[in-house]
Amino acid sequence: MHPGWRRAATIHGSARLTRDVDVVYSRRPENLLRIVAALGPFEPYLRGAPRGLPFRWDVDTIAQGLNFTLTTTLGDIDLFGEITGGGGFDDLRPRAHPVRVFDRDVLCLDLPMLIRVKRAAGRPRDLDALAELEAIADELDR
Amino acid sequence: MSESVSRDPVVEAYKAGVDRTLIRERLARTPAERVEDLVALARFAEELREAGDAARRAP
Numbered sequence: 001m002h003p004g005w006r007r008a009a010t011i012h013g014s015a016r017l018t019r020d021v022d023v024v025y026s027r028r029p030e031n032l033l034r035i036v037a038a039l040g041p042f043e044p045y046l047r048g049a050p051r052g053l054p055f056r057w058d059v060d061t062i063a064q065g066l067n068f069t070l071t072t073t074l075g076d077i078d079l080f081g082e083i084t085g086g087g088g089f090d091d092l093r094p095r096a097h098p099v100r101v102f103d104r105d106v107l108c109l110d111l112p113m114l115i116r117v118k119r120a121a122g123r124p125r126d127l128d129a130l131a132e133l134e135a136i137a138d139e140l141d142r
Numbered sequence: 143m144s145e146s147v148s149r150d151p152v153v154e155a156y157k158a159g160v161d162r163t164l165i166r167e168r169l170a171r172t173p174a175e176r177v178e179d180l181v182a183l184a185r186f187a188e189e190l191r192e193a194g195d196a197a198r199r200a201p
Contacts, residue, residue: 010176010177011173011177012173013165013168013169013176014168015164015165015167015168017180017183017184017187018180019184099174100173100174101173101174101178102174102177119150119153127152127153127156128156128159130153130156131153131156131159132160132165134153134157135157135160135162135165136165136169138157139165139166140169
């Protein structure tokens, strides 16, 4: 798993406060087992869904879905099997680099790729964030 | 940056409002420090939110 664009934006220098973590995850079976084990203790549930739905956090659920917006006792986590403009984990892996945070290495999209997927998402509410990312790119080019 | 990106006039308009001093300040810190700062800021924001909730509940 690796952090997707929002936390990656922080790593690249964004000053924006975000409340969730986006993760693009590998769909390989062994990784689905890891995700279930890693998040299971933190009571993952579908964000915004009414309580009491028969949602089970297990490998079958992840395998039958793709992208999940979750609430957990740690906070909100979005799990992406694919992202618009970037594809899946294996597509993005060459554009992700290890960054040391909290005493562990996490994979983080490089800035041009981050900008590309942000643009591809095409959400009007992201325009501020996209402008900031491009301004960061400008600053790095100075 | 080795990869150039095409310019979108809408995004360029939004860039006029970006605080470059904040960006330079962030870039002066390590990636780990940037994440740690975000966590601290998120905690602060949460404390403010809880304080606001408590104030609204107070008689």
